[in-house]
Amino acid sequence: MGEAKKFPYASEVVLPPELEGWEEMYPPQRLFSKDREAWENKHFWYQDKIHAPEPMYPLDDIFQEAWQISLSQFTTRVFCIPPAQGVAQRMLGCYMYITAVEPPPPEVIGEKAEHFQKRVFYVFENYDDLWDKWLNKFQALGREMEALKIPKEFDKYVPDSEIFPAPRGYTQAYEIIEAFNTIISQIFKAWQYHFEYLNLAYLGYLMFVDTARKLFPGIKESTIGKMVAGAEVSMFRPEEELCRLSRLAMGQPPVAEILKKNISAEKKMEELRAIDAGRVWLEEIDRIKNPWFFVSCGSGWYHFEGSWTNKMDVPFSYMQSYVQRLEKGEKIERSLTAISEERDRIVSEYKALIKTDEDRKSFEDAYKVVRTIYRYAEDHLFWVEHWLHTIWFEKIREFGDILVKNNVLKKTDDIFLFNRFEVPMLLEDLATAWALGVGAPTRGKFWMEKAAKREKILEAARKWMAVPGLGVPPEEVSEPFTVMLWGVTTDKVADWLKGSEVESKDVTEIKGFASSAGVAEGPARVLKLLEDVVKLQAGEIMVAPCTNPSWAPVFTKIKAAVTDIGGLTSHAAIVSREYGLPSVTGTGIATSVIKTGDIIKVDGSTGVVTIVKRV
Amino acid sequence: MAEKWIYWLKEVGQEDNNVVGKKCANLGELTKAGFHVPPGFALGVEAYSRFMKETEATDLLLKFLDDFHADPNNVADTLKYEEASNRMRALIESVKMPPDMEKTIKEYYTEMCRIAGCENIYVATRSAGPMSHPGQYETYLNVCGEGDVVFNVIRVWSSTFNTRSVIARARLNLPLHYDPIGVAVLTMVDAKAAGVMFTVNPVNGDESKVAIEGSFGYGEAVVSGNVTPDRYLVDKITFEIDEKVISDKGNEFVYNPETKEMEYVELPPDQRKRQCLEDKEVLELTRLAKKVEAHFGCPQDIEWSISRSLPFPESIFLVQARPESVWGKKKREPVLGKKSGMELFFERATTPVKLKM
Numbered sequence: 001m002g003e004a005k006k007f008p009y010a011s012e013v014v015l016p017p018e019l020e021g022w023e024e025m026y027p028p029q030r031l032f033s034k035d036r037e038a039w040e041n042k043h044f045w046y047q048d049k050i051h052a053p054e055p056m057y058p059l060d061d062i063f064q065e066a067w068q069i070s071l072s073q074f075t076t077r078v079f080c081i082p083p084a085q086g087v088a089q090r091m092l093g094c095y096m097y098i099t100a101v102e103p104p105p106p107e108v109i110g111e112k113a114e115h116f117q118k119r120v121f122y123v124f125e126n127y128d129d130l131w132d133k134w135l136n137k138f139q140a141l142g143r144e145m146e147a148l149k150i151p152k153e154f155d156k157y158v159p160d161s162e163i164f165p166a167p168r169g170y171t172q173a174y175e176i177i178e179a180f181n182t183i184i185s186q187i188f189k190a191w192q193y194h195f196e197y198l199n200l201a202y203l204g205y206l207m208f209v210d211t212a213r214k215l216f217p218g219i220k221e222s223t224i225g226k227m228v229a230g231a232e233v234s235m236f237r238p239e240e241e242l243c244r245l246s247r248l249a250m251g252q253p254p255v256a257e258i259l260k261k262n263i264s265a266e267k268k269m270e271e272l273r274a275i276d277a278g279r280v281w282l283e284e285i286d287r288i289k290n291p292w293f294f295v296s297c298g299s300g301w302y303h304f305e306g307s308w309t310n311k312m313d314v315p316f317s318y319m320q321s322y323v324q325r326l327e328k329g330e331k332i333e334r335s336l337t338a339i340s341e342e343r344d345r346i347v348s349e350y351k352a353l354i355k356t357d358e359d360r361k362s363f364e365d366a367y368k369v370v371r372t373i374y375r376y377a378e379d380h381l382f383w384v385e386h387w388l389h390t391i392w393f394e395k396i397r398e399f400g401d402i403l404v405k406n407n408v409l410k411k412t413d414d415i416f417l418f419n420r421f422e423v424p425m426l427l428e429d430l431a432t433a434w435a436l437g438v439g440a441p442t443r444g445k446f447w448m449e450k451a452a453k454r455e456k457i458l459e460a461a462r463k464w465m466a467v468p469g470l471g472v473p474p475e476e477v478s479e480p481f482t483v484m485l486w487g488v489t490t491d492k493v494a495d496w497l498k499g500s501e502v503e504s505k506d507v508t509e510i511k512g513f514a515s516s517a518g519v520a521e522g523p524a525r526v527l528k529l530l531e532d533v534v535k536l537q538a539g540e541i542m543v544a545p546c547t548n549p550s551w552a553p554v555f556t557k558i559k560a561a562v563t564d565i566g567g568l569t570s571h572a573a574i575v576s577r578e579y580g581l582p583s584v585t586g587t588g589i590a591t592s593v594i595k596t597g598d599i600i601k602v603d604g605s606t607g608v609v610t611i612v613k614r615v
Numbered sequence: 616m617a618e619k620w621i622y623w624l625k626e627v628g629q630e631d632n633n634v635v636g637k638k639c640a641n642l643g644e645l646t647k648a649g650f651h652v653p654p655g656f657a658l659g660v661e662a663y664s665r666f667m668k669e670t671e672a673t674d675l676l677l678k679f680l681d682d683f684h685a686d687p688n689n690v691a692d693t694l695k696y697e698e699a700s701n702r703m704r705a706l707i708e709s710v711k712m713p714p715d716m717e718k719t720i721k722e723y724y725t726e727m728c729r730i731a732g733c734e735n736i737y738v739a740t741r742s743a744g745p746m747s748h749p750g751q752y753e754t755y756l757n758v759c760g761e762g763d764v765v766f767n768v769i770r771v772w773s774s775t776f777n778t779r780s781v782i783a784r785a786r787l788n789l790p791l792h793y794d795p796i797g798v799a800v801l802t803m804v805d806a807k808a809a810g811v812m813f814t815v816n817p818v819n820g821d822e823s824k825v826a827i828e829g830s831f832g833y834g835e836a837v838v839s840g841n842v843t844p845d846r847y848l849v850d851k852i853t854f855e856i857d858e859k860v861i862s863d864k865g866n867e868f869v870y871n872p873e874t875k876e877m878e879y880v881e882l883p884p885d886q887r888k889r890q891c892l893e894d895k896e897v898l899e900l901t902r903l904a905k906k907v908e909a910h911f912g913c914p915q916d917i918e919w920s921i922s923r924s925l926p927f928p929e930s931i932f933l934v935q936a937r938p939e940s941v942w943g944k945k946k947r948e949p950v951l952g953k954k955s956g957m958e959l960f961f962e963r964a965t966t967p968v969k970l971k972m
Contacts (some may be wrong), residue, residue, distance in 0.1 A: 081964050082964060082965050083965060083966075083967055084964075103967070109965075113965070116961070116964065117961065120957075120960070120961075120964075121957060124957065124960075203960065203963060203964050204960060206963055207959050207960045207962075207963035207964075210959070210963055211951060211959055214950050214951060215950060215951070216821050216822075216823045217816075217819045217820075217821050218816055218819065218821045218823065218824050218848065218850075218857060219821075219823060219850075220850070220853075220855070220857060222855075223850065223852070223853050223855075226853070345852075346852055346853060349851075349852040350823060350852055353822045353823055353851075355822070355947040356947050356948070356949045358949035358951070358953045359949045359950060359951050361953075362949075362951035362952075362953065362954050362955065362956070362959065363951070364956075365955050365956030365957075365959075366951075366956040366959050366960075367956070368956055369956035369957060369959070369960055370956075476967040477967060517853075517855040517856075605855060605856060605857065605859075606858075606859075
């Protein structure tokens with residue numbers, strides 16, 4: 001392997017001086033380190049733009065920390081995928097880098113194979129049943145998190161009810177510490193469940209791609225995506241609810257009129273509450289709000305993205321355009337039957353082309369396997385990243401609120417500037433000051449200064465163009481997520497290498513996966529921060545680090561979609577295909593090369609994005 | 616009763632290979648199946664036989680061949696064959712057609728003109744051997760008027776005496792003086808673009824694709840390999856155009872009304888790299904290719920032509936369809952090793968993905 005074909009090692013990366021002090025935001029085990037350098041340098045690390053496209057807020061890092069354990073253990077210790085090991089993470093300059101750990105020694109592969117066969121076979125045999133069990137336990141966990149009691153304010157004196165008839169024996173000082181410990185356990189448990197069947201779902205998908213390619217060498221991954229995608233998955237339900245609510249509004253002209261107004265969601269709700277029909281309609285929202293409005297406005301990975309529940313402008317703007325379209329006589333719903341019928345047609349026509357009965361039988365069987373398990377990849381997402389994360393962020397903000405009330409922090413969301421090992425220090429500081437009695441100080445000034453400094457570091461990190469990879473690319477990869485989710489392929493790594501050498505303004509053409517066919521040209525809207533989704537104008541081409549199905553209604557507005565990272569079966573790719581929009585995913589560099597307003601041409605059949613005119 | 620020797624295309628089908636030659640039989644089959652094929656008629660091999668027997672042609676040829684000696688396996692003798700071919704072709708082309716045959720052919724042509732609603736339509740006279748000899752015999756394009764039709768039918772027959780056909784027969788020890796073929800007389804399509812398509816990806820045998828090659832003007836340019844055509848690869852099932860390669864096509868093969876000859880004309884610079892087909896035409900061709908393949912039940916090699924004067928989709932004509940010769944004959948072996956879904960799953964789980972740096 002030549003000298004040129006490598007990325008810098010972590011220790012060789014020069015960070016901008018404004019980032020100084022970034023390391024203290026993250027626990028030491030999450031940093032590159034001298035003591036582990038030999039092992040670290042043996043691995044090829046790449047920036048995880050799917051889960052961490054932005055500099056990482058210390059408390060948001062908890063999801064990453066949790067998946068490092070969970071994803072890896074299901075591969076190495078639970079289902080024992082023979083040649084694969086886990087995915088390790090390291091923070092560098094506030095960005096997260098990951099690597100597929102090198103394969104285990106041969107004797108371990110042999111040992112794992114035995115467990116693997118037995119356990120995996122059982123899962124496939126019983127999947128429907130297991131899914132019901134999964135959903136039940138997951139929903140129970142979410143409800144426990146919702147029920148968690150966090151003190152709103154410290155009592156001046158403990159109330160009588162806690163003394164008589166028998167003293168409780170502990171106070172809010174203990175409660176707040178316990179509550180945080182509990183919610184940490186809950187989020188870790190949720191992330192344990194997250195991967196329960198996901199590794200197998202991804203492997204199933206990869207198996208089906210291989211099988212289809214052996215029979216039809218030229219079959220496109222977007223076509224395979226259409227074959228395996230489920231139509232009735234939980235992730236599409238929120239959008240369906242918006243369609244239904246919009247139709248309900250159409251039956252009540254005064255409600256529809258209010259929804260069409262160009263005023264804030266808050267104002268709309270106020271006006272709706274003033275009329276009978278409006279109150280009835282709002283009751284309907286309240287009825288379905290949990291779970292179907294517990295949808296992140298972004299990926300669910302960052303606190304600042306917000307959820308529909310606290311950014312009602314988002315669902316209301318979608319409903320505004322739905323009502324307008326309904327008035328024009330347009331159809332707003334995805335036709336589930338049409339999607340299923342099209343999927344069945346594609347599968348049966350391909351099947352009819354298979355030349356031998358033996359192969360047809362293998363193909364049918366492989367399809368059955370992937371269809372059994374693949375819906376997990378589509379269902380878990382709503383329940384974990386959207387529903388449960390919405391609950392998590394709301395609860396964490398309750399801790400933030402009480403810290404603000406007692407002058408430990410300036411703003412509620414500043415709590416996200418402290419990692420999960422630090423937050424207990426803030427809470428203890430607060431509880432101690434309360435316990436000590438009147439006039440005892442906290443270290444509020446210290447925490448506030450720290451928060452301000454960290455905010456500055458993150459701001460600087462946002463401007464820094466992080467290197468896409470670190471170290472020497474490997475010769476083979478057997479870790480299913482690396483291939484499937486992050487799309488690490490020979491071409492991809494080569495593009496990263498190339499991209500790190502070229503000035504972004506000199507790039508006129510970028511390549512990615514052809515994930516939804518068609519060609520479109522128009523002005524780009526770069527949505528680096530996911531909350532910018534509101535700025536999007538009709539007819540623009542969305543360029544984002546990664547897209548997310550909770551943006552589904554956006555797809556009725558845009559002409560095409562381009563992402564930095566994302567497989568062909570990402571939900572965004574699926575939605576693009578359903579709306580017949582061209583889309584190119586996994587370009588690696590789109591958001592850094594394209595600027596809002598650039599005229600770009602997206603060819604979803606070839607996977608090429610051309611920058612036609614720069615602003 | 617004398618044997619029938621002339622047919623409307625719709626009167627013949629696949630089973631008539633030996634009666635009218637493969638090309639006519641296939642065109643007849645396509646016509647009967649409802650495909651858009653240029654209207655026309657077919658002269659059977661019987662017409663060739665009658666012409667050769669009822670005129671003095673056979674006698675003249677045999678007399679000439681008595682004194683002709685050459686070795687088909689000796690390259691040096693090629694010139695001898697060439698000279699003999701010229702002599703024999705001149706001989707045939709000077710013979711007059713039996714009057715009743717001439718009258719009948721003229722009547723069929725007049726009827727074609729009547730149906731087309733236009734006097735003296737342009738036709739192509741194409742050879743149609745009972746065996747496939749691609750490119751061996753000759754075809755004459757833009758033939759116009761009843762006299763010319765009769766003369767060009769004789770020219771197609773005489774092309775069985777072109778140098779390569781004579782040498783080919785000599786090598787196989789077949790009689791040199793006689794090689795009956797059919798002739799198709801087809802309405803010319805005023806082609807703005809034409810080409811060939813396969814109902815299988817010729818590169819890897821993927822039967823879920825239709826591979827289309829086309830260029831501006833008449834299809835001979837693509838078939839003969841004289842231009843680099845545009846290439847399209849279309850998925851038969853999703854109808855997505857997977858690949859589109861637009862080439863510098865250089866020339867177009869067109870009819871020159873002044874010289875009455877077909878010729879290659881250099882395309883203007885802005886035309887050379889222009890796409891010769893619109894996407895909707897590519898998709899319509901794909902739809903037709905699928906239907907033809909379904910009709911014949913095996914991968915097909917299809918020639919098509921797009922008229923410049925007719926509106927889409929009537930503008931699209933099929934001018935030939937035959938079984939694809941490479942992948943269609945491959946033995947159909949299973950490629951998945953008779954594995955079950957779970958076996959394939961285990962196989963995938965234990966196979967690392969290679970990265971090539």
